[in-house]
Amino acid sequence: MALKEALHALATAAGVAREWRDVDGHDNIVSDETLDAVLRAMGFETQSAAGIACGLARLAREAEQLPAMLVVDAGRPITLHRPCTHAEVTGEDGETRTLEIVRGTPAAPWTPGYYDLVLDGEHTRLAVAPHDCPVPDPTLPRPWGVSLQIPSLRGPAERAFGNLGELAGAVEALAARGADAVAINPLHALFPGEGRHFSPYSPSSRRFLNTAMGDPALVGLPAFSPSEGGDLIDWESALPERLAQLRAVWNALSPGEAAAMEAEMAQADPGMVRHATFDALYSHFAAQGAGGWQQWPAAYHDPDGAAVASFAREHADEVRFHLFAQVLAQRSLAEVQGRARSAGMRVGLVGDLAVGVNPGGSDVWSMGDAMLRGLTIGAPPDPLGPLGQNWGLTSFSPVALREAAYAPFIAMLRATFASAGGLRIDHAFGLARLWVVPEGRQSTDGVYLRYPFAELVRLVTLEAHRAGAVVIAEDLGTAPTGFTEAIATRRMLGMRVLWFERAADGGYIGAPDYPADAVAMTGTHDTATVAGWWRGRDLDWAAALGRLPEGMSREEAASIRDWDRGLLWSTFGWHEPRPAPDDPQRAVDAAIDHVARTPCAMAVVPIDDLLGLDEQPNLPGTVTEHPNWQRRYAGETADLLDAPQTAARIERLNR
Known part of the structure; x- marks a missing residue:
């Protein structure tokens, strides 16, 4: 077998696709150079025919052996x-x-x-x-919920950003007004005290929580001191300040409080202790200018090595502090979900599972070969991103998952289901395949890597069953073959977002035409708000940042938007004149009415739409050009919900 043919055979056996089809239906061939780089990053030897033959033989042996775990249907x-x-x-x-x-x-x-x-x-x-995931009881009125960004919330005391204490107040206010669910941003662990990497979708670990979100007052400990907050969150100062506040709480625990907390910390599993050790190491080396673990001295790259063990002994108090912060966050989250259910919410919190993790974070450091190293994930070129996307994240190795009996994947699911009545899986296509890019290469130099889809979907179904939680699979975009049917069979709910539900003639589909096995939404954190879309605020941003389609002027974009407003308003079916672009509030009312009238199993409205706001939380494809994840809401949630126009929208949802 020629070397090129052998390389192709190894790629096929390892689940690395040589061909992929783009959104326009065109077939693309992956270069041999890319195949070689991806296979080498996965641990295969590709420089010689003998090396490739060894890799093929290894995969063949594994296929003939009893796997570490069989995943089957009941x-x-x-x-x-x-x-x-x-x-x-x-x-x-x-x-x-x-x-x-x-x-x-x-x-x-x-x-x-x-x-x-x-x-x-x-x-x-x-x-x-089991054969399917839990779903809302069809004999009861269909539930509705609100999605929100926890840091944007405000409470009675001024804070630099909202945390789980403010979420508790929001949940109780929404429950009192009839909501059954609150969909939240990911609460995965970020880097402790690091104010530059604050996106909730670029975590250090998906198994543990963002300790900046914990609230001591929720669990009976002294509250944080008030701090200055504005309309935008200054993360670079806010996160170091929050870490200092957590240290102050830790240092001020009474003997009784300290004993109770130590008892809980003693129950921590080895994985949590290892994560606390990572956070202690990160804080130590960050003070010396280092970033992720790859920039630490080489002796500390091995979590089981002597240098790490010596550090943990010598800095035991620092490790215990980070363990305390993690326990506090977990207890706070459990308290919020408990309050949601006590207040009558049938679902309560809907957690969000990010598609990947920062390569320099705790998961990659602590789980070794279970994670892809030397590869980042993203998306292939498409009309919205002609050069493709590289999210700078990584994820599990499909080969290592099978060898580890899927233990890292199961642990991640359990952590996310632990204090939630539902789970949204970001970019759920990643259960079947991920676009992987060798480090240092362009996004176009990527390839699809196959994952054990059937097994992963069954494990999600099993863990959802054990948690009694609904599952929402983010299925926006071009789905892999068989994906839609598979999640429908499992009764995972797809996402049907107003802006993407277009008819064949270019208009918008009517409310009765939405599927029942989905969640109807007026938008997501990544789309324009209804008011912002109606005003053309998203076009303002696109024009200012040079993101309009090539050759299109702002005036041409406005003309197209005006036509689309007419299509959308006619779909809503309101028998009154279409509102002017600078008068979007009736359009917001109509949009909320539209998703509420669909036959979908649940309706979820971003709080930004419930309040009729113009600006969206995140503008995809930007980092510093737009204030992503920085906007604050104007007041306490209960007060905002009592505004007459917002109260009327809530009444419409309840009807």
């Missing part, structure tokens, strides 16, 4: 690499029972859960998924 046949004559499982309750075997194939238990499985004396793990 009651269905368990597909094996060879027939078996005897199979028994031991469940989480400790009970062992024999499985029925038909023509060499055992049938999975009917009870969802995790099992130890023995096949003809060979041991492995078995995950048994």
